[in-house]
Amino acid sequence: MSILRETKWALLELFPEQKATEGEAEKAAREKHRADARAKIEAEIKAKAEAEAKAKAKSEAKEGEAAAPKKPSPTEETAAESAAIDLAAKVKSQAAPQPAPPEEPEEPESDEPPVSLEHEGPRPFGVMVRSYAARGYHLDVFCAPDQVVAAAELLDGAGFSLEAVTGVDWIKEEQMEVVYDYTITAGRLCRVAVRTRIPRSAPEVPTISHICPGANWHERETHDFFGIKFTGHPYLVPILLPEDADFHPLLKDFTP
Amino acid sequence: MTLPIQCTPDEIFILNLGPQHPATHGVLRVKLTMDGEYIVEAEPVLGYIHRMHEKMAENGTFAQFMPNTPRLDYLSALSFNQGYCMAVERAAGIEVPERAEYIRTITVELNRISSHLLWYGAFVMDLGGFTPLLYAFDDREQILDLLEHVTGSRLTYCYYRFGGVYNDIDDDFVTGTRAFVKRLRSRLPIQYRDLVTGNIILIKRLKDIGFISAETCRKYGATGPVLRGSGVEYDVRKHEPYSIYPELDFDIPHYPEGDCMARYMVRMDEIEQSLRIIEQALDKLPDGPYQAKVPKTLKPPAVDVYSAVEASKGSFGCRLVCDGDKGPYRLKLRSPSFSNLSLFGEVSEGLLLADALAVMGSLDLVIPEIDR
Numbered sequence: 315m316s317i318l319r320e321t322k323w324a325l326l327e328l329f330p331e332q333k334a335t336e337g338e339a340e341k342a343a344r345e346k347h348r349a350d351a352r353a354k355i356e357a358e359i360k361a362k363a364e365a366e367a368k369a370k371a372k373s374e375a376k377e378g379e380a381a382a383p384k385k386p387s388p389t390e391e392t393a394a395e396s397a398a399i400d401l402a403a404k405v406k407s408q409a410a411p412q413p414a415p416p417e418e419p420e421e422p423e424s425d426e427p428p429v430s431l432e433h434e435g436p437r438p439f440g441v442m443v444r445s446y447a448a449r450g451y452h453l454d455v456f457c458a459p460d461q462v463v464a465a466a467e468l469l470d471g472a473g474f475s476l477e478a479v480t481g482v483d484w485i486k487e488e489q490m491e492v493v494y495d496y497t498i499t500a501g502r503l504c505r506v507a508v509r510t511r512i513p514r515s516a517p518e519v520p521t522i523s524h525i526c527p528g529a530n531w532h533e534r535e536t537h538d539f540f541g542i543k544f545t546g547h548p549y550l551v552p553i554l555l556p557e558d559a560d561f562h563p564l565l566k567d568f569t570p
Numbered sequence: 571m572t573l574p575i576q577c578t579p580d581e582i583f584i585l586n587l588g589p590q591h592p593a594t595h596g597v598l599r600v601k602l603t604m605d606g607e608y609i610v611e612a613e614p615v616l617g618y619i620h621r622m623h624e625k626m627a628e629n630g631t632f633a634q635f636m637p638n639t640p641r642l643d644y645l646s647a648l649s650f651n652q653g654y655c656m657a658v659e660r661a662a663g664i665e666v667p668e669r670a671e672y673i674r675t676i677t678v679e680l681n682r683i684s685s686h687l688l689w690y691g692a693f694v695m696d697l698g699g700f701t702p703l704l705y706a707f708d709d710r711e712q713i714l715d716l717l718e719h720v721t722g723s724r725l726t727y728c729y730y731r732f733g734g735v736y737n738d739i740d741d742d743f744v745t746g747t748r749a750f751v752k753r754l755r756s757r758l759p760i761q762y763r764d765l766v767t768g769n770i771i772l773i774k775r776l777k778d779i780g781f782i783s784a785e786t787c788r789k790y791g792a793t794g795p796v797l798r799g800s801g802v803e804y805d806v807r808k809h810e811p812y813s814i815y816p817e818l819d820f821d822i823p824h825y826p827e828g829d830c831m832a833r834y835m836v837r838m839d840e841i842e843q844s845l846r847i848i849e850q851a852l853d854k855l856p857d858g859p860y861q862a863k864v865p866k867t868l869k870p871p872a873v874d875v876y877s878a879v880e881a882s883k884g885s886f887g888c889r890l891v892c893d894g895d896k897g898p899y900r901l902k903l904r905s906p907s908f909s910n911l912s913l914f915g916e917v918s919e920g921l922l923l924a925d926a927l928a929v930m931g932s933l934d935l936v937i938p939e940i941d942r
Contacts, residue, residue: 450660450876475788477878477909480902482891495876495889495904499788499797499804505876528790531912539624554617554941563625564900 317502318443318452324468325441325453325506328461332440451495451505458510459519462494465508466522466529469496474506476522479532481540485566488514490542494522494529512542521547539564582610585923589618595692596937600914600930602923609926612918614911620941627901632658632732632868635898640726642905643939646685648678649881650939651730656812657877657888657901658732661870669858670734671814676747676851677717677729677739679844683754684713685882686837686844693834693931694766697775705761712750719743732868734861744852751845758842767838776831780929782917783828790913794884794906795840796933799833801826806880818850830932837934867896883907883934905939 326333439461442454457465466476477495484491494508512519521544523530533544534553541562544550552559562568588599597618603611623642627635639654640647652674659666666674687710691703714724720739721729729736766772784800786792797804805822807815823839825832874891884906891900910933918926 448660448663448875449873450657450878473788475791477791477885477887478889478902478904480889480900482900493889493902495887497878497885499793499802499809501803501809503810507876526789526791527916528792528909528912531908552617554620556617563622564628 317498317504321469321472321474321504321506322441322443322453324472325455325465327468328455328457328464329440332438446505451507453504453506455506455508456510457508459492459512462492462508462510463520463522463525466494466525469506469508470525472498473500474498474504476526476528476532479529479536481536481542481564483514483540483564483566484511485514490514490517490540492519492536492542517542518545519543520545523547538562541565581605589615592696595935598935598937598940602926604923607922607924609918609921609923612915612926614914616911617941619938621938623942624901624903627898629897631897635901636731637726637728640728641938642903642942643881643883643886643907643936644725645688645936646678646681646882647725647727648674648681648729649879649886651727652678652813653877653879653881653886653888655730655732656879657875657890658868658870660875660877661873661890661892662732662864662868663870664733664864665862666733666813667859667862668814668856669738670860670862672851672855673735673739673860674730675814675818676848676855677720677727677735679847679851680713680717680747680750681727682882683841683844684710684717686841687713689837689882689934690762690766693934694772696927696931697772699766699769699772702762702766705757705765709754709757712753716743716746716750719746731861731864733864734859736861738860744855747848747852751849754841755845762838767835772834773831775925775928776834776932777829778827779830779925780917780921780932781828782913786913786916790916791909792884792913793909794880794882794934795833795836796884796910798822798824798836799932800828801832806878806885810878812877812879814851815847817854818847820847820850830928833932833934869894869896878904881906883936883939884910903942905942907933907935907937907940908942911935911940 323333326336437456439457440455442456444451444454446452455465474496475498477497480493480495482491482493489511490513491509491511496506496508498504510519517540519542521529521533523533523544524546530547530549531553533547534550536542537544537547537550538552538555538559539562551557555561555563561570563570582603582605585602585604586599587602589597599615599618601613601615602609621641623638626638636651636654639650642650658664687706691706691710694702717727717729718724720737720743721727722737782792782796782800784797784802787797787800787802793804793806801824803822803824806812807820808822820843823836823843825835870892872892872894874889876887876889878885878887880886885904886906887902887904889900889902889904890898893899914930914933918929921929
């Protein structure tokens, strides 16, 4: 299983509804793929058997011409019969219910067109697969503020490390966005962006610094720049701004 | 934590390291709680040269932020040029011509060598050896001359443009670079390896000092030579290939020991690998345009993109949020030293002060990049 799929399904734990619908879709796709594969193999075998029978009939006919004329029908029948048995066995082995979930037919997500949703109003909670070439990350998770901890736990458990925490001030929508960038450094490539939105009037998100100690400084920085309060943070004092700073320069309505 | 020596609280004292201290290589203050010569707790205090680059990005156009990027890390300015360029190119969908990618790779690897050479000189000087600095600066000077020839500046290069580079390279640069590769190759075994790497004083100061585990690196998001010195074979150039790196043959030096010596060795080996990359890129250098046709005013669609490059200190990432306007709506600069320094508190606990300075040197900190 590819890391992207693995991570996606791990993250879908957070969104049971999406998991259910995606699971159904996946199952249907798998069924369809299996049926297609079976039909294809059947057709192939049939064609092969027919070709074989034909070739045999031809050669026999030739032999018959050389020697005494003989009835070709019984051999032909047996050939067709054996081919049919062969086919049945093959189809059976193909169609036999596999206990483990089979390899995914193809990754339908990989050719998903890049969609820009960030600025087009609310987006439902869930996991989206993004085009890496266009975006630079693979999975885009949008979750409720209190789910960021669970997301961090899941990703940390899967061996991801936190690259950065940052905020975006969507002043027109009266909202603030907090983005967590994760990546994996152990051999495989998968970048995950976890984002959440909070009201601009009361920007509060739970801290993840107890899970990723690296988040400690990043959260302090985001608090400096946006005034986002990371509840439960052990030491939420200015890190880059002066120690007595009471302003948040990256707010869009900040005037020095 | 357990203290190395049992002590009563009144024997513990606070020691300020910096903000003006030769070992911090910039304006970094570390508040040390000491028990005699041993560190009980170390808390880096940042922000002395904070300039709010991210706000400057929001206030201008995409091109106007370009000269800010070399001011983040003045020692490997071209990596930061490239990281920002790649983010904007990704958002605006700009294709970079092949020749430009080759030029970028050659110059950025030269810059990486110069950054490692400066680190080497300064690091060994921290440990008490003055002579190696002079050798390193002699070689670094050659690189600065070469890069000055094509970029026009000696330190804070602003050489890359969206869709290419500002200037084509000429034959002088190519022959000069080839001569430099040859020169540094011949000097590495003697002036560097024999004089310093095998030196017993250096080995005593670095071996088994400041162990950082791969798990600590992962938890803190440390990258670059720090992570590779902990045995993780992670390099953005290989792992998440960009530019022309997939076409080139080079190794990722990594050492499993996780001590200061391992981080030292990683950087020394990286100099050799960069020489290899430069040589190959010069051999393959294609003809063609060095810049794509890009409109004067860029207006990328409303997307948010991430792009990462391997700077000399680690993975430098840009998260660029566009809203369809002429400038970034939000630009987050993920600088490698910020994450690398954040593990210093944990690692230096219980170390001797002199060893902690060796650890700090081995992290290769550049303060403007941490403070942004």
